[in-house]
Amino acid sequence: MRKNKSFLFSIILCFLLTIKTSVILVSTQDQQCLGQTSFNTYSTFNKNRLLLLSYLPSNVTAQNNFFYNASLGQDRDRIYALAMCIPSTKTNDCSNCVKTTSDGLIKNCPNNTEAFHWLGSQNTLCFVRYSTRSFIGSPDMDPRQILPNATDVRSSITDFEGIWQDLMLRMVDSASSKYYEAEITPLTSTSSVDTMMIYTVMQCTSDISNADCNTCLRNSVGDYQNCCRGKQGGLVTRPNCIFRWEFYPFYGAFRNTPSPAKKEDSSTVKIVAPTLVVAFLLLLAVVGYVFYLRRRKKKNKDVLRETYQELDIDALSSLKFEFRVVQAATSDFSEKNKLGEGGFGPVYKGKLQNGQEIAVKRLALRSGQGEEEFKNEVLLLSKLQHRNLVKLLGFCLKGEERLLIYEFVPNSSLDHFIFEEVAKQDHTLKASWSTRFNIIENIARGILYLHEDSRLKIIHRDLKPSNILLDYQMNPKISDFGMARLFESDDQTQGITTSRVMGTYGYMAPEYIAQGRFSVKTDVYSYGVMVLEIICGQKNNTFQPSGVAFHAWTNWRGERALDIVDSVITENISRNEMMKCINIGLLCVQESVKRRPNMNSVIKWLKSNSVTLPVPSTPAYVVHSDSGEASHVSQVNVSITELEPR
CATH class of the missing domain: 3.30.430.20 (Gnk2 domain, C-X8-C-X2-C motif)
Structure with missing residues (x-):
């Protein structure tokens, strides 16, 4: 295996040496390290610095203009940061550039309270800056x-x-x-x-x-x-x-910029042509070697490949709806039938000719949910059957139209039930603790089915109250599988994303945001946040400065755990049952991935009245952006070596 790696490295090195590029890579000595002082590596300020900089790569690419600023900490330990890329940058190039720049500032400005760096490469230009002072909106002409x-x-x-x-x-x-x-x-x-x-x-x-x-x-x-x-x-x-x-293109900034026609010198062509031939041959060698490595792994991936072949969307003819049928069922997508709208686009209520009620998700043309997410949801939900998962009835493709047709779930989503004032003021079945406990337990059953009991092993990656629908009996149904990922084998329980980290801040586990690492414990973390929200009746970002988990944790440590219970719950409740759910929620949001339970343990704890639960440790850390959002980002005890890219 070592010989194979050496061979591959030699091929890639030769390939790179055949290509002549003109690039300015700003060296580490060009980084502007300011405000030199001495602070302890383990100080709160340095932890905040490491956390905030590790947060930048995934957040800057989540913005349409590739510009992001945030702050973290209080008083003397507070730090402000900014990251940006040029508009024409590809998402991965921007994220990698910001990651490289941030790591460089940490390495080369170890004792500086302020630093910035413009980093250019053949593919992009990015900028990272941090300081103990709020510099946003204040122009600085120096240093130059x-x-x-x-x-x-x-x-x-x-x-x-x-x-x-x-x-x-x-x-x-x-x-x-x-x-x-x-x-x-x-x-x-x-x-x-x-x-x-x-x-x-x-x-x-x-x-x-x-x-x-x-x-x-x-x-x-x-x-x-x-x-x-x-x-x-x-x-x-x-x-x-x-x-x-x-006098030559750089930063990848001119890909879409029109250029006047330019005649090539014949001597240049004579030099470039053989070089391109050699480069092409070397590229073929690399591709051949990659296929060789993949064939060695083929056996372990046959099950997954066969699953996708079996689920090919073109073969699901029984689930295809005619556009005119859906159009008629929703009265041509009229506003009166509109149930709501999310980042993916609007959802409409409809009724088929046979009287069956349906819900239609109409993907917006410019939504974050594209072709892959659409196909992913169809392929997965067509094979998943569980009372706590929303049922996909079919899909429709026509031109640019992408429609998903589900069973109609009448009581909207969980976020309307626990967060909206109108629902909370209705002191009926909706506000009861027994209903909330039933929701907590059945969401856990649905997640357990995805992780362990279904034929496909799945991580959802976007569990949140707006993706939990409630039927007539207030039973929860997990929805929106556009970002779900299959395990490659029965014994695989974790992976790392090779593309942009996607999800909803506040429900994303810190290791997923900071490093792109996802596992069953990623969903467990999201579940824990929801459990605490259901108990508190408050969104994760409403408690300052550290979110619902720290609000619950603070009261738990102060032996005031029941003080977090939503005030609209008026009936007599079992103190032990409530304390058990708070305990489970805190166990699920622990910053240590290994200490978080699996969903099988969660189900056993919820069903038992006698089992002794583990004592929870500190919840994951939280970062606040200047826009007021609060998001879990990483563990408190971060070291430089743990700051891996998405």
């Missing part, structure tokens, strides 16, 4: 950094200065209004028919005003002219803006 190229511009380029200055003035005006601009401008050489291109990128952090962005970029262009006039490219950085120009 100017990095010119060593080569001079060729004298044969006609009217270079005039074209360059006109371009920069135009770029500053455009970038300051949009916070980002990338442009290609041609230059003509008098000595040949070759047309050269000026590639330019300007970007500001979008928290400052347009006027401040304009000032920052103008100063940077002026700094470059004063320092490096006549040089063939360069870079100027400040805490709030970056300016770079070259």
